[in-house]
Structures are given as C-alpha cells and as structure tokens.
Amino acid sequence: MPVIAKVAVVSNLPQLDKLFDYLVPDELVSVTWVGSRVKVPFGKSAKAYEGFIFQLETSSDFPGQLSSVQEVIGTKPALSAELIEFLQDLAVRSASPIGEILKLAVPPHMPRAFKAHIDLAEPQLIPVKAAPLLENVRAQELVRKASKHAVLERPTIASLGVGPDVRNFPSWVVSMCSIAALNLQEGKSSIFAVPDFRDQEVLLEALGVFDLDDFIANFSQEQPKSKIYEAYLLALDETPRVIVGSRSVILAPAHKLGTIAIFDDGDRSFTDQSAPYLNARDNALLRQSIQECSLVFLSYSRSTDIQRLVETGYLKDSSETFPKPKISVSEPGFRVDSHAFKAIKKGLETGSVLVQVASKGESTALFCSSCDKRVSCQVCAGPVWVDGSGVRKCRWCNSFSPSVACECGSIEINKGRAGASRTASELGRSFPNSKVIESTGDNRVLSVSQGRNLVIATAGAEPFVIEGYRAVVILDA
Numbered sequence: 001m002p003v004i005a006k007v008a009v010v011s012n013l014p015q016l017d018k019l020f021d022y023l024v025p026d027e028l029v030s031v032t033w034v035g036s037r038v039k040v041p042f043g044k045s046a047k048a049y050e051g052f053i054f055q056l057e058t059s060s061d062f063p064g065q066l067s068s069v070q071e072v073i074g075t076k077p078a079l080s081a082e083l084i085e086f087l088q089d090l091a092v093r094s095a096s097p098i099g100e101i102l103k104l105a106v107p108p109h110m111p112r113a114f115k116a117h118i119d120l121a122e123p124q125l126i127p128v129k130a131a132p133l134l135e136n137v138r139a140q141e142l143v144r145k146a147s148k149h150a151v152l153e154r155p156t157i158a159s160l161g162v163g164p165d166v167r168n169f170p171s172w173v174v175s176m177c178s179i180a181a182l183n184l185q186e187g188k189s190s191i192f193a194v195p196d197f198r199d200q201e202v203l204l205e206a207l208g209v210f211d212l213d214d215f216i217a218n219f220s221q222e223q224p225k226s227k228i229y230e231a232y233l234l235a236l237d238e239t240p241r242v243i244v245g246s247r248s249v250i251l252a253p254a255h256k257l258g259t260i261a262i263f264d265d266g267d268r269s270f271t272d273q274s275a276p277y278l279n280a281r282d283n284a285l286l287r288q289s290i291q292e293c294s295l296v297f298l299s300y301s302r303s304t305d306i307q308r309l310v311e312t313g314y315l316k317d318s319s320e321t322f323p324k325p326k327i328s329v330s331e332p333g334f335r336v337d338s339h340a341f342k343a344i345k346k347g348l349e350t351g352s353v354l355v356q357v358a359s360k361g362e363s364t365a366l367f368c369s370s371c372d373k374r375v376s377c378q379v380c381a382g383p384v385w386v387d388g389s390g391v392r393k394c395r396w397c398n399s400f401s402p403s404v405a406c407e408c409g410s411i412e413i414n415k416g417r418a419g420a421s422r423t424a425s426e427l428g429r430s431f432p433n434s435k436v437i438e439s440t441g442d443n444r445v446l447s448v449s450q451g452r453n454l455v456i457a458t459a460g461a462e463p464f465v466i467e468g469y470r471a472v473v474i475l476d477a
Contacts, residue, residue, distance in 0.1 A: 035077030188258030219245025347471030
C-alpha cells in the first residue's frame with residue numbers, strides 16, 4: 001500500500017500556500033512521520049525544496065503522477081502534532097502562507113548540533129533547591145489548566161535562594177520561577193516570553209539558583225544559530241522543559257505545555273516589524289485556545305489590550321493589592337529642575353538612582369550660534385550629532401561631519417539637547433560622591449552592584465540593580 005505525504009513547502013510565495021502530495025519511497029517509510037522535515041522536488045526546478053509533512057495518507061486526489069520524497073532530514077519529527085495545528089491556525093489568522101510561518105518557527109537543520117543532541121542525557125527529577133517554589137500559593141492558581149490571568153506585579157525586589165546562595169530578583173521573576181517548578185512537578189513544560197536579552201539573563205540566572213539549568217531551553221536571539229537550534233531540539237524532546245526567549249519563543253515546541261507566561265506584553269519588541277507582523281500576545285492567546293494550557297500576562301503596568309480582556313471577563317485579574325509608587329511630574333522649563341535634583345539627591349543617600357534619557361552621545365543636534373540653523377550633513381543633508389567620544393557624525397548616513405562655516409558666515413555652534421554622555425558628565429559633577437554609570441545600546445550594562453550608583457541610561461538599556469532603584473527620573477519625556 002503506498003504512503004502519501006502531504007507536505008507544506010517552506011516558501012513565502014502565496015501560490016504555494018497549500019499541501020502538496022508526494023509519494024514516500026519504500027526505503028524511507030520506516031523513518032517518515034507526521035512532522036518530519038523533508039527535501040522534495042518541485043516543478044521543473046533542479047533544486048530540492050525543504051518542507052514538512054503535515055499528514056500521511058494512503059491515497060491521493062492528484063490525477064497525475066506523484067513525485068517522490070527525496071530525503072527525510074533527521075531521525076525524529078521536527079514538528080509535533082499540536083504545533084502543526086497551531087501554526088496552521090496562525091497562518092490563517094495572520095493571512096500568511098504556511099511556509100512563511102514555518103520559516104519563523106523552525107530553525108534551519110544543523111547536522112552537528114542534531115547529532116550532539118541525540119547523546120544528551122535527559123533530566124529526571126526536580127532539584128531539592130526548587131522545593132520552596134512549590135509553596136507559592138498564587139502560582140498554584142496561575143498554573144491551573146485552561147486558566148487565563150492578568151497580573152500586576154509589585155514593583156519591588158524579592159529574595160530567592162536556599163541557604164547562603166540568596167539573591168535578589170524582580171517580583172515577576174519569582175512568579176515565573178514558581179510557575180516553572182510547579183509545572184515541572186506535574187511533568188509539564190512552561191514557555192516564558194520576555195522583552196529583551198536583559199530580562200532573559202535575569203530570568204535564566206534565577207532559574208539557575210534553583211538548579212533548573214538542565215530543564216532550560218534557551219531561545220535567546222543573542223546566541224549563535226546553532227545554539228538556537230539546540231534549544232529547539234531540547235524543547236522538542238518528550239521531556240518537560242522551561243523554554244525562555246523573546247517573541248519567537250511562543251512558536252516553540254513544548255512537551256505537555258502547562259503554561260505560557262509573558263512579561264510586559266505591551267513592549268514594542270513583542271511585535272515583529274516585518275511581514276507577517278506577528279505579535280507575541282496574539283500568538284499566545286491563539287495557542288492557549290488550542291492547547292488549553294494556562295495563560296499568564298505579568299507586568300508592572302497593564303497594556304490597553306490586556307485591560308480590555310480583563311474588563312470583558314476573558315482574563316481574570318489575579319493581581320495582589322499593594323501601595324502604588326509615588327509619581328510626580330515637573331513643570332516644563334529646566335531639563336533637571338529643583339524637584340528632579342532633590343529626588344536624585346535623596347535617592348543617592350540610600351542607594352542607586354536611574355536617570356533615563358532619550359538619546360545617546362554628547363548632543364542630539366548642533367545649531368549655528370548666529371542664525372540658529374541646524375547643522376546638516378554635507379553628504380546627505382541629514383542632522384549632525386555628537387557621539388560619546390565627541391565626534392561629529394551624521395545621524396542618517398553615519399559619515400564624519402567636519403566643521404564648516406554656516407551660510408551666515410559664522411563658524412560658532414551651539415549644542416542641542418544633551419544625550420546620555422553629556423548628561424552623565426553634568427550630573428557627575430553635581431554628585432561627585434556617587435559612581436556614574438552610562439548604559440546605552442552601544443554600551444550595554446546588564447546589572448549594577450549595590451552602592452550609590454547614578455545610572456544614566458537610554459530607553460531599553462536600563463541595567464538591573466540588585467537592591468532596586470531608590471528613585472527614577474525620566475528626562476526628555
């Protein structure tokens with residue numbers, strides 16, 4: 001009896017957005033399963049296309065002669081049945097070819113990483129260190145099957161660890177660690193999506209405190225592609241895992257998925273800026289409706305989308321009550337007025353203070369001191385700014401911009417709004433007894449030790465402070 005494979009070809013072309021029938025040769029039948037990655041011929045092209053088997057049948061409706069599968073890649077399926085259903089529904093929801101979704105969900109096959117994975121020993125028991133996490137009463141409610149929660153986390157630092165190895169972590173990290181331990185106890189996996197590499201590092205460190213490293217599948221995009229493929233293979237195993245990553249981790253395989261948890265779903269990084277413009281929150285909602293796992297949205301401030309789902313009753317508000325942090329707004333005028341200056345001074349008396357600025361470098365722009373005209377690049381006419389090392393550059397083409405006379409004849413210039421470097425220099429002179437730390441996209445600082453630290457950071461580059469910040473001042477808002 002012939003075996004017919006219905007294959008989804010990996011391609012962005014909309015005309016290939018359907019399943020194609022291929023005959024499985026007798027010699028490949030024993031290594032062919034639903035979810036297998038295969039190489040197949042297509043049309044008159046001499047090139048073999050990559051695809052995935054979505055169904056196996058014994059007959060075909062195609063009236064012509066079927067082509068045969070050329071190769072089965074790997075000795076195990078690359079997709080689970082649950083993941084195939086989810087990816088098909090996601091393709092329909094996003095109006096995208098299934099081949100395009102497969103490109104986003106499944107990393108390229110790497111034989112060396114695949115062979116190394118086969119020899120790995122699987123973790124068996126939850127470490128003793130993780131036992132305290134199982135006592136978290138609120139987390140026990142969050143992992144209940146098919147439950148859906150929105151949680152406002154207390155903006156404080158909590159202690160995690162056993163014995164002398166006690167460390168401080170944000171409250172949302174404590175919640176995710178407890179969720180992971182409870183699911184592992186039940187033989188279930190957890191998927192944790194966080195906005196960027198800093199949050200991933202903090203979460204991975206916390207999981208390591210409880211010796212859960214062997215259960216982790218790390219999907220961080222900061223890694224080489226081979227490491228991401230290794231994480232995919234770990235998640236594909238029939239073993240409960242703690243799967244950590246950014247927006248793409250929602251598409252990862254998971255054995256007996258127990259919980260999907262997202263921290264700060266309103267962060268821009270959770271929305272893909274290219275087609276098919278997938279959003280991690282929407283993907284998680286869709287996957288939960290299919291696999292009936294629990295779904296948890298953690299955040300310090302709730303997005304409008306989550307608030308709407310809470311008000312309609314789709315999500316349960318599982319937040320604990322806590323006092324709101326004190327927030328004050330300065331009157332427009334000085335960039336750092338007396339109110340902001342006092343907040344920084346008072347905060348530095350007991351710990352670290354964060355000052356968030358809009359741009360990096362010395363100055364965001366340059367202007368003629370005589371006619372107040374903005375200095376422009378001689379190559380592309382883009383705005384000129386001054387980087388942290390004092391070099392004048394074009395913001396558009398990044399070319400060096402030498403000093404030239406303005407149209408009015410003046411060669412004197414004034415600097416525009418201060419960037420991170422100049423702000424750090426100015427505030428450093430005002431608070432000489434504090435350690436000034438600058439963190440930007442070019443100079444990323446992950447964490448800061450205890451002490452009187454004055455941290456100047458651009459948005460998205462704020463480092464984690466062990467004891468938390470005593471005050472946060474947002475400039476250029």
